[in-house]
Amino acid sequence: MSNTQNGNRLQGKVALITGANSGIGLASAKRFVAEGAYVYITGRRQEQLDQAMAEIGENVTAIRGDISKIADLDHIYSVIKAKHEHLDILFANAGSGNLEPLGKITEADFDQTFGVNVKGTLFTVQKGLPLLKSGSSIILTGSTTGSKGTAAFSVYSATKAAVRNFARSWAVDLKGSGIRVNVLSPGATSTPGLLDLLDSTGFQTQALQGFSDTAPLGRVGAPEEIASAALFLASDDSSYMTGSEIFVDGGLAQI
Incomplete structure (x- = not known):
């Protein structure tokens, strides 16, 4: 996929x-830095973080942490506060999920998926x-x-429905603050997370073909395409949006 040329839509902004x-998080980090942000x-894995830092190249700090652990979040924000004292963009992108149909869902999988995606x-x-401040x-x-509805994916799907309501409810909670909150909802996207998940079933090729056949655009998305929508929501271009959901899904959920 072609990339938009570098600009300054996030010049001087600080993002997490x-x-x-x-995947999508790394593609977005690259795009945000290219647009002038410090990111x-x-x-959770230091080796992958080090590789991501090398790919991004500049204006980036990596902090290892598991967002389901409060102590790790406290550490993440202490590092940001010490260096920049504020954030302009908070992209809560981390998530996880496993394929388990009703009847085979385990307590451990439920706790892990809700722990990361919701908590x-x-x-x-x-x-x-x-x-965060106004704007x-x-x-x-x-x-x-x-x-x-998605077969064998009900737990993950339920967490994402919860995330959707977070934005609606938090938009009300944040009324008057000047802080906006929106949801970015991708369809099937060619990320390591999705590919590894499908590979574990032994039917990766068939599943990807199924996604392509179902979407009106006839293919799965690229992380860079989702990052372009993230840039829009991060920038002042979306200044009159809050509580909204943007689908970047090739039309998958629109028909």
């Missing part, structure tokens, strides 16, 4: 992107709130699965 060691990225998103935003943007990563 969780789960940015690969903090987080992830982690909640406290990522709540603990970051003191660093700041909060972006939550949703999913088409939050609006559709």
